[in-house]
Amino acid sequence: MQIQLYHLSCSRSQRIVWLLEELNLPYELIICNQENTHEAPDDLKTIHPLGKVPILTVQNNTNTPIILAESASICQFLSRHFQQFDIDCTSLRTQADFDYWLHFSESTFLSNLVLKQVLYQMKCKTPFPVRFITHFIKQGLDYGFLNHTLHDYFKMTNQHLATQPYFAGQNLSIVDILMWFPLLACSHAHVDFQCYSHVRHYLQQIENRPAFQRACIKGEWSTAQFQHYWQRAWN
Numbered sequence: 001m002q003i004q005l006y007h008l009s010c011s012r013s014q015r016i017v018w019l020l021e022e023l024n025l026p027y028e029l030i031i032c033n034q035e036n037t038h039e040a041p042d043d044l045k046t047i048h049p050l051g052k053v054p055i056l057t058v059q060n061n062t063n064t065p066i067i068l069a070e071s072a073s074i075c076q077f078l079s080r081h082f083q084q085f086d087i088d089c090t091s092l093r094t095q096a097d098f099d100y101w102l103h104f105s106e107s108t109f110l111s112n113l114v115l116k117q118v119l120y121q122m123k124c125k126t127p128f129p130v131r132f133i134t135h136f137i138k139q140g141l142d143y144g145f146l147n148h149t150l151h152d153y154f155k156m157t158n159q160h161l162a163t164q165p166y167f168a169g170q171n172l173s174i175v176d177i178l179m180w181f182p183l184l185a186c187s188h189a190h191v192d193f194q195c196y197s198h199v200r201h202y203l204q205q206i207e208n209r210p211a212f213q214r215a216c217i218k219g220e221w222s223t224a225q226f227q228h229y230w231q232r233a234w235n
Helices: 014-023 042-046 071-082 092-125 128-161 174-189 191-195 197-207 210-218 223-234
Strands: 002-007 028-031 055-059 066-069
Touching: 002 014, 014 071, 014 174, 014 210, 055 071, 066 071, 071 092, 071 174, 092 128, 092 174, 092 223, 128 174, 128 191, 128 197, 174 191, 174 197, 174 223, 191 197, 197 210
Parallel strands: 002 028
Antiparallel strands: 002 055, 055 066
């Protein structure tokens, strides 16, 4: 089986680099950063119609490779195929935790976090004479909804991690792979998120994993670049 991962440094696709390292799989990593930008090149659309990383291709004794996009979908495919990160199926609570946090990570947490970045980009790209309009729209959504909503997510997450080391019990699962990114983004973005002690311990626990450390090197992870990217969304 031949695996290729199309990856953009300091992006959500870092989670798939980490997962491949946890699975100890051989793979080819194709880093797609365009020169002087932090965007994926347009020619990725020849591989997948949307042209967004991560994109995973799997060649498995057929002429036509399997092409996967969307981080959660890739995580589920790899975990299911290689039968890793199995949860305790005898525990209803563990099953419920796995299902809830899996869907929460992408459909709720990350979608609202990305909205912060969208609003920032909207403000920056508005012509200067009328930029005050998008500035006030961003301020209104930030202070009226997004900021306290993201803190509500952190409070709930902090309470959950106070009872167990990982999101779905005692062992790492793909839910942890997915949840790591938005938790780290908020933690780097604003000092107020540093008060959640169980989240801090959880992130440190992740950073100490050898597979995570290998993934950071291979994926060209830059903490400074990542922090700058998310801090500006709070401006």
